[in-house]
Amino acid sequence: MKPITFILGFALLATSGCIKMKVTEGTRPPTQHVDLFKNGQIPARKFREIAELSVSGERDNEGRAEKRFIREAKNLGGDGLIFEVVPAKSSNSEYVFKGRVIVYQ
16 A cells, blocks of 8 residues: 555544444345435435434535445435534534435335
8 A cells, every 4th residue: 555545544534533323224235326315305205214324523524424424325225315414512613414314115
């Protein structure tokens, strides 16, 4: 492994934070596509939640959090992801990125 690759990988890991995950439904086969719902949108179809994801970070990490949540939703077998950004209660500069992994009924 090249030293620059290791340094960049470590820097990304150090700034990305740990995703907190609460899975509420058993194992499902992975999916290839996940519908994304943001800004208060919810699916028009009936759905149920199979997992909750969250990670905290600065506002400019929103895109990174969204991509990680989509990847996790696919791994969990989700059909969709309801993504939201909430200001953290303990800090003015930090946010909590939340994702609800859903499956259609």
